Amino acid sequence: MNFSDYIQKIDRRYIFIILAIAVILPLLFPLGLPTFTTPPVLSLYKHIDEAAGTDDRAVFMDFAQSPSTLPELYPMDLAILRHCFLRDIKVLTISYYPQGAAIMQMAISEVKEDFPDVKQDVDYCNFGFRNFALRVPITLGMGDNIAEAVETNAAGRRLENLPIMEKLKNYDNIQVCMEISGAAPGIIYINYARARYGVDVAIGVTAVSAADNYPYLQTGQLVGLLGGLKGAAEYEELVETFANNDIPYSEKKAQNLSWRNQQYELSKVPYKFKQARIGMDAQAVAHVLIIIFIIIGNIGYFIEKRQDKNKYVK
Amino acid sequence: MMETIGIWVAAFLTLSMFSFLYKDNPFYKFAEHLFVGASMGYFIPYTFFNVFIPYAYNPLFLRHNYWLIIPFVIGLGYWFRFSNNLGWLSRYPIAFSMGIVGMGVPMSIHAQILVQMRTMMLPLTNINLILIFIGTVSILLYFFFSKAHEGIYGKFTSVGIWFMMVGFGASFGYTVMARLSLLIGRLQFLLGDWLGLIK
Numbered sequence: 001m002n003f004s005d006y007i008q009k010i011d012r013r014y015i016f017i018i019l020a021i022a023v024i025l026p027l028l029f030p031l032g033l034p035t036f037t038t039p040p041v042l043s044l045y046k047h048i049d050e051a052a053g054t055d056d057r058a059v060f061m062d063f064a065q066s067p068s069t070l071p072e073l074y075p076m077d078l079a080i081l082r083h084c085f086l087r088d089i090k091v092l093t094i095s096y097y098p099q100g101a102a103i104m105q106m107a108i109s110e111v112k113e114d115f116p117d118v119k120q121d122v123d124y125c126n127f128g129f130r131n132f133a134l135r136v137p138i139t140l141g142m143g144d145n146i147a148e149a150v151e152t153n154a155a156g157r158r159l160e161n162l163p164i165m166e167k168l169k170n171y172d173n174i175q176v177c178m179e180i181s182g183a184a185p186g187i188i189y190i191n192y193a194r195a196r197y198g199v200d201v202a203i204g205v206t207a208v209s210a211a212d213n214y215p216y217l218q219t220g221q222l223v224g225l226l227g228g229l230k231g232a233a234e235y236e237e238l239v240e241t242f243a244n245n246d247i248p249y250s251e252k253k254a255q256n257l258s259w260r261n262q263q264y265e266l267s268k269v270p271y272k273f274k275q276a277r278i279g280m281d282a283q284a285v286a287h288v289l290i291i292i293f294i295i296i297g298n299i300g301y302f303i304e305k306r307q308d309k310n311k312y313v314k
Numbered sequence: 315m316m317e318t319i320g321i322w323v324a325a326f327l328t329l330s331m332f333s334f335l336y337k338d339n340p341f342y343k344f345a346e347h348l349f350v351g352a353s354m355g356y357f358i359p360y361t362f363f364n365v366f367i368p369y370a371y372n373p374l375f376l377r378h379n380y381w382l383i384i385p386f387v388i389g390l391g392y393w394f395r396f397s398n399n400l401g402w403l404s405r406y407p408i409a410f411s412m413g414i415v416g417m418g419v420p421m422s423i424h425a426q427i428l429v430q431m432r433t434m435m436l437p438l439t440n441i442n443l444i445l446i447f448i449g450t451v452s453i454l455l456y457f458f459f460s461k462a463h464e465g466i467y468g469k470f471t472s473v474g475i476w477f478m479m480v481g482f483g484a485s486f487g488y489t490v491m492a493r494l495s496l497l498i499g500r501l502q503f504l505l506g507d508w509l510g511l512i513k
Contacts, residue, residue, distance in 0.1 A: 016335050023501055028511060071499020098360040131365045191421045207492035211485040219433045221425065229495040271513060279498045286494050
């Protein structure tokens, strides 16, 4: 058996083992590769940051998630909630998926551990689970009156009695409708909330769906997009560098790698707030490995093709 | 204690799923069937307590909103799908649901078609807009089958194929990233939560 035959017939289980090693090593020994932000993520960060310190603007988050999307979407949940809590931005959360509601509660609890001063129903409000069939009526109803459309929070308390809702009446008070979703992200909000009320919409999606949503960025129907683990890592980085140090975003500073490195020490950041960045280390190594596999596979293919051609010529 | 047990169970099931990479085996089958059963088992009571009780039972029997009987009766029509003779009754709730879908058509046309078209009609002031324009026109013409793809027209439509290939490549690249992210997520769980090797 020559090289090309060997390459074409290699047992795929060897590839699985090599890939597993390539992913495990960077997780155990993080490489600390720099994370550069892309315009869709930066745009969302800046847009949310504009609501810092206001009590009549809130970020509305819809958790359309399930456990199968946790690795990609959960770091986004944590990063955005952390950004809002750090910068004193009001947050409203809802989920139309039973499992999404549990994930939403878990994310809020996990971020809140680091923010003892952040109070439920004052600084944030968890609307809890709502039946999926109510999604369109609630989305439309929020344009007129959020408290009437949603009625109660997760604990069953009437929204009109909650302090956070005093100055949050309708979409005029929503800085951005953010859907973090593993399904058809943002469509409901683009079709109903954006088209009818003009509210700004953004999405966080699994990488599989990311490419499909770029047309909405192009048209301005989305103000931002977090695509997969990479998007989450970028947002984590922005929050760590700027929001956590209470520094307004500056493009000049963001491009200065040495300045960014001085802003925090990755080893001292709690794991929950850096899991996407560490995951991207593993991604980078795995991507290089896959590219090498593709090149080797193609070399084998072309050698075999040439051998076949020579065989027929003879 | 319960959390530790949960982590061990999750680790066992994760490894059982991974064992399929070697070959099909009883551990994989067990985990697969458990997953399907647990998903349904989770969904049914959750729906009962979070949908039926607050939106059906409580308003009707506790708050006596009797007008809700009308949508309930319409909704019950779905159950006639199981009857050969009365199956036609299920068309009424389906028709009602289709009416709701129709409500979204004007907004969908606005958001999905008109706004997208408007962006296509911007002055070609930068390279991105020029590329988008060429890509859109060439792809649309590629799917216009009433004219043979020959000569200059054929060459232009083949440009559309290139644009589509770039799009498919981007989607595939993102898909690879997504699948690797799932692997990374599971390995982060195994190495961190289970083995405690990641802090």
